[in-house]
Amino acid sequence: MGEAGERPKNLPVQERAVLTRDRILQAATEVIIQEGVSSLTFDKVAARAGVSKGGFLYHFGSKDALIVGLLNQVMGVLDGELNVLADGIDVTQGAFALAYLDYVREPTKAATDTAVSILAAAAVDDDLLDSTRATFQRWQDRLCQDDGLDETEALLARIVGDGLWLIDLFGLAPPTAEERSKVIDLVSNLISDHGAARDLIGSAE
Amino acid sequence: MGEAGERPKNLPVQERAVLTRDRILQAATEVIIQEGVSSLTFDKVAARAGVSKGGFLYHFGSKDALIVGLLNQVMGVLDGELNVLADGIDVTQGAFALAYLDYVREPTKAATDTAVSILAAAAVDDDLLDSTRATFQRWQDRLCQDDGLDETEALLARIVGDGLWLIDLFGLAPPTAEERSKVIDLVSNLISDHGAARDLIGSAE
DNA sequence: CCGACCTTACCGTCCGAACAGACGGGTACC
DNA sequence: GGTACCCGTCTGTTCGGACGGTAAGGTCGG
Structure with a gap:
């Protein structure tokens, strides 16, 4: 299940940002589909997107x-x-x-x-x-x-x-x-x- | 908001039970409709049904x-x-x-x-x-x-x-x-x- | 006095959110 | 070219509170 693990380190700043944002969104839909709406939490989505909780909150403040x-x-x-x-x-x-x-x-x-x-x-x-x-x-x-x-x-x-x-x-x-x-x-x-x-x-x- | 307040005290046991159960169910649907699914909590439903949280849990254990x-x-x-x-x-x-x-x-x-x-x-x-x-x-x-x-x-x-x-x-x-x-x-x-x-x-x- | 019904008090967990920085590329200035 | 600084991006941690669920006891009809 290492599908979402590695995160590109050496990319222009802006591109990395938009990629992370999209990864988070996709991770969120995956979580809902596979684990249900009640499992849609910051931790779950962040983990699946390969980003820290704080990083997640940078893109989506709530x-x-x-x-x-x-x-x-x-x-x-x-x-x-x-x-x-x-x-x-x-x-x-x-x-x-x-x-x-x-x-x-x-x-x-x-x-x-x-x-x-x-x-x-x-x-x-x-x-x-x-x-x-x-x-x-x-x-x-x-x-x-x-x-x-x-x-x-x-x-x-x-x-x-x-x-x-x-x-x-x-x-x-x-x-x-x-x-x-x-x-x-x-x-x-x-x-x-x-x-x-x-x-x-x-x-x- | 006293619509669900008074609860009949002097009734046959079984009838009182089924009444409470039904009140809880109706309270639950009311909570969902008026406050949304995310507000469907034990406390909210119990309060609206005019029953304590424990009383609620007697009828619905989870x-x-x-x-x-x-x-x-x-x-x-x-x-x-x-x-x-x-x-x-x-x-x-x-x-x-x-x-x-x-x-x-x-x-x-x-x-x-x-x-x-x-x-x-x-x-x-x-x-x-x-x-x-x-x-x-x-x-x-x-x-x-x-x-x-x-x-x-x-x-x-x-x-x-x-x-x-x-x-x-x-x-x-x-x-x-x-x-x-x-x-x-x-x-x-x-x-x-x-x-x-x-x-x-x-x-x- | 027993069992159905209900109460108050409480606990542990989880979750949303805030926060203080770290990293690193871009930029300006020397 | 080096150096200092800034800002967008991201990390790890912490916290307050809400929420699901438990426990233990009380009341009342039969």
Whole structure:
């Protein structure tokens, strides 16, 4: 288990700093995943990151700061990956919704990291999730407004997408890769061809 | 804050016991909801339940025991309410799925209590969720097997249902009552006449 | 007088946080 | 080029307090 032991000594000051910071963040997510939220302590994270407790506290002065750093990092990654995925989908509308669904086709590292970070934040202090909530609201806005999708279908896409990684987070009878793909296809088709979907709910156009 | 203060003195022994136990459980959920998971301590719960710390520990010998008791209570209630709701729906098949969706049309106390209990369990020790996971698996089995529903549609119903209360739990841009009702109607209709849903074009009835 | 139920008092541990420096590269000045 | 100094980075230690859990005793119905 010497994976996090050696620390580079001879590096420019700034680079060493940013590396240490990232190592701490990764160590924190590893601790949560492997040992649970209740084991997310300064000592555990510092030890796993190969840094002293004081060194840890230099980068994150409090537990709240650690959670915030975790959320910023992981939400940024997720937002970026969603964007490139949406750019790669060539449809007239609903690209972001399709990307949102496609992203959870199977559990990815970014999705898992995000999930456990949100869990940790909720466990430590609910208010830490405020900026995360704002990001989800932006995603929701983009799903229906920016993407020109029917409001209900846009919401359905997000509920299914979020539902899947949340089910994974708690392990509440998570579906197999095959099953989730079928569900995602079902919803994706519903969105792509939404003239038919409008008839199904019987709402006026 | 005298809401939990007075405690009945002159009652049969067993009744007093079960009352205290229930008061403790309710106090625990209240603490989680109002002060967060990190505030779920012996002292806080005992104080809110109007019982001494020792008295609390008589009923729940450890924090794990408290979480387990919380989960059992709340999952039992939820399971019962789902059953009566499903019995009240008169369709040839998919009654449980429709009930599962109808249940999250707006956030209920039972759903909220369950959510926060699961959150607390995940925060304290992941293994405590094992029996809860089994219950969710039973629900999933009933959704497709016992209910004679298409597997994919059954899974969709559960993902949407679970997705909604999980979104509520973390407050991740939760939809309004109107919006969620529309989504639930959309999925419900999809399920009700799934012959039409399969080719997405046929209009209902 | 017994057992269920509850109380007060207490203990050891762990954890978040503060702190006083050490190290070492960059920079300025001679 | 040497030397002195500064500051970003990091170390090891210490501390106060909260928290989970124990112990021992008391009350009351049966």
